[in-house]
Amino acid sequence: MSNSKKPLGIDTANAKTLADFVTDYLPTDTPWTSFTHPTMGGKYTIELQNSSNLTRDDLAACFSLVEESSKGDYSASKQGWKPTAKRREMRLLELKYLLIRSAEPRDGEEKGMAGGIEAFASFMPTIEDEQEVLYVYEIHLAPSLRRSGLGRQLMKLVEGVARKIGVEKVMLSCFTRNATAKGFYEGIGYEKDEYSPPPRVLRDGREVEEAYVILKRHDNGNIDIEKYLDLRHSALVPLIFYSTPRTITYDHRLKRIGHPVRSAIHKLLNRGNRHVVESETLCRALRREASVIGKGHMALHRRRQLATACLILVFLHLWLGGPFLRASRPKHVEAYIQQNYPLVAQHVWNNNGKGAWYIPNEWRRESDPPITTILQAAHFASSRAAELSRTIPYSDIPLIIHQIWLGTKIDQWAPDLPGGIEQWLKFATVEGKESMAYFLWLDDGCDQLIADVEPELVDILKALPLPVERSDVFRVVVVNSIGGIYGDIDTNPLRSPATWIDEDDIKPWIDQKTSITYSPSSGNWKPPHNIRLLLGIEADNDPNTDAYWRMGYNFPIQLTQWALASAPKHPVLNRFIATFKNRVAELATPYKGNLTATAEAGVLAREDPLKFTGPEAITVATMAQLKDDAGLRWEAVTGLQDGGRSKAVGDTIIFPITAFSPGRSKYGNMGSKPLTDPDARLQHRAQGSWRKKDMYVEMGKICRTVLGMCRDWSKVPQ
Structure with missing residues (x-):
């Protein structure tokens, strides 16, 4: 266990039972379960509940408070007031609620009427901008409780939870037009977050504030440098610096860090011509400097300087050719897996090497034949889902989850992968109509399915030079034959796929340029059909700018392939497969159709995977089919003009960028909203890359991004 990677604090917190969460994170030295109105004398109780434990009446009471205090603000924003989406957001799986109930009947009420919800606050430990935070979703009080001190007490409780979990940042969103709420938060120490949307600049130069602002508050304690650099689990990796002219550059780059930090670094590094500094020694010294600098506003400034200093040291270390800073590979042990990923341990770990699957018990019957292979299980799940109408609402897409990976021995996986699968399985294993089947396909199972449903692809896939190309094709084949939802292994579902579509997603919409109205009855789909394909935007740019190709995209509006969902035999996916087969046949023609000779000649290796099998290929197939x-005019599906709404075109929905790519940073944001937004369905953590480093390709990337040149420079090693 000593070499195991410590789990994220938020993962530990979210995995706790409600009773353990209360014991571990809420105050034990001061009473927090009651509140007395300072002027009216009313008595109230405070309790903590999971969103899943809220009764229908409790949820309705909380929703009424939201509607009373915020409906006007929502209605005035581009997003608009969407009661269905708001109720769905309020049911997010890991949301916690502080419920404030009246402890005594109000005037004119009988004694049995006491206990109604008069206020609530909801929050969630989560990841925002690649940082562990505690996000406050809502805090709403009945008019009689406003300006009573209750709001401040609830925020103190939430901040105390954050402190005990170990996160340094509490975040929340506030409508800019709600000056009272904004003033309240600023009065208790919250300030605008760097990822808050900036004002929009109009053509006449005027700035218009966005409808909401993201606020934050940092813990005033010392920054944990080891956590910042993720050095907690590394061995004592030496930082080696040589006394060369490059040390002048080093000194120059530290000028703006601040004297106390420079002093600490110089003490460590300037003790001779060759210096070996262990990472733990460096972090201890910097932490000492942080404690000397002090607290308050300047402390935050200095902590940022410390973080900058550490980053510069790491950069210099790599630049000077020293050994890379690598965290030792965490070794998962059985107890750790069982404790942190119980569903993965039960349904995936150490499977027979043929893949892993889970089918809900309520889908099975005693008369069903035994299932011995993943292919049999997949066909069974597809048939039974259709028979039981277990589909995403408003669609024919079966509630079946598909993922692909290399094996099921999770003690050999990268440490961050099991968490996403655990979340998929949490959604799959719920009871009732939202239960889902789950499949983790390995190479052997993938080969079985391809041979069964697309035998022409067997030899083609064997000839492909890159595993990612085979995965690209398989993900399309599996949802086009079995049906269901596909998510890359490094995705984390933020909402159950059973809630991915609601009535707002299928409402008619208008192409502002052509005035054509689109809906599920558009084109060749009359009368209205159920939705049969879900795709999400990865890149959303103004086609009149160069932003898209400078970021490496081939189209201003480009779809992602790390997540998609489909009913079997969809025309878009059929088109993708047919186009891929035709392209391979075209490349093999000079070699008389011999795929082995084609591959050995390097012809397949020279194909750009993005265009050949990747997101550009699925984008082209979708554009052409719709x-x-x-x-459909493809540019009409942009979300930049309407705040990012879903676009239904016949039996296909194109989700806005926030659906499958939420929480993007300021650079390349393209309208992406935070992970906490109701439109966010899934998070892609982008762990690892299929690309091999190539100097030629990297130079082209720098030339495009920085200089705005080299647009046609190849993205594939030559």
């Missing part, structure tokens, strides 16, 4: 079926 144009043929409904006359």
Whole structure:
């Protein structure tokens, strides 16, 4: 266990039972379960509940408070007031509620009427901008409780939870037009977050504030440098610096860090011509400097300087050619897996090497034949889901989850992968109509399915040079044959796929340029059909700018492939597969159709995977099919003009960028909203890359991004 990676504090917190959460994170030295109105004398109780434990009446009471205090603000924003989406957000799996109930009947009420919810606060430990935070979703009080001190007490409770979990940042969103609420938060120490949306600049130069602002508050304690650099689990990796002219550059780059920090670094590094500084020694010294600098506003400034100093040291270390800073590979042990990933341990770990699957018990019957292979299980789940109508609402897409990986021995996986699968399985194993089947496909199972449903692809996939290309094709084949939801192994579902579609997603919408109205009855799909394909935008740019190709995209509006969902035999996916087969046949023609000879000649290796099998390929297939079926102008699906709403075109929905790519940073944001936004369905953590480092390709990337040149420079090693 000593070499095991410590789990994220938020993961530990979210995995706790409600009773353990209360014991570990809420005050034990001061009473927190009651509140007395300072002027009216009313008595109130405070309790903590999980969102899943809220009764229908409790949820309705909380929703009424939201509607009373915020409906006007929502209605005035581009997003608008969407009661269904708000109720769905309030049911997010890991949301916690502080419920404030009246402890005594109000005037004119009988004694049995006591206990109604008069206020609530909801919060969630989560990841925001790649940082552990505690996000406050809502805090709403009945008019009689406002300006009573209750709001301040609830925020102190939430901040105390954050402190005990070990996160340094509490975040929340506030409507800019709600000056009272904004003033309250600023009065208790909250300030605008760097990721808060900036004002929009109009053509006449005027700035218009966005409808909401993201606020934050940092813990005033010392920054944990080891946590910042993720050095907690590394061995004592030496930082080696040589006394060369490059040390002048080193000194120059430290000028703006601040004297106390420079002093600490110089003490450590300037003790001779060759210096070996262990990472733990460096972090201890910097932490001492942080404690000397002091607290308050300047402390935050200095802590940022310390973080900058550490980053510069790491950069210099790599630049000077020293050994890389690598965290030792965490070794998962059985107790750790069982404690932190119980569903993965039960349904995936150490499977037979043929893949892993889970089918809800309520889908099975005693008369069903035994299932011995993942292919049999997949066909069974597809048939039974159709028979039981276990589909995403408003769609024919079966509630079946598909993922692909290399093996099921999770003690050999990268440490961050099991958490996402655990979340998929949490959604799959719920009871009732939202239960889902789950499949983790390994190479052997993938080969079985391809041979069964697309035998022409067997030899083609064997000839492909890159595993990512085979994965690209398989993900399309599996949802086009079995049906269901596909998510890359490094995705984390933020909402159950059973809630991915609601009535707002299928409402008619208008192409502002052509005035054509689109809906599920558009084009060749009359009368209205159920939705049969879900795709999400990865890149959303103004086509009149160069932003998209400078970021490496081939289209201003480009779809992602790390997540998609489909009913079997969809025309878009059929088109993707047919186009891929035709391209391979075209490349093999000079070699008389011999795929082995084609591959050995390097012809397949010279194909750009993004265009060949990746997101550009699925984008092209979708553009062409929707144009043929409904006359769709592709640029009309942008979310930049309407705040990011879903676009239903016949039986296909194009989700806005926030659906499958939320929480993007300021650079390349493209309208992406935070992970906490109701439109966020899934988070892609982008762990690892299929690309091999190539100097030629990297130079082209720098040339495009920084200089705005080299647009046609190849993205594939030559």
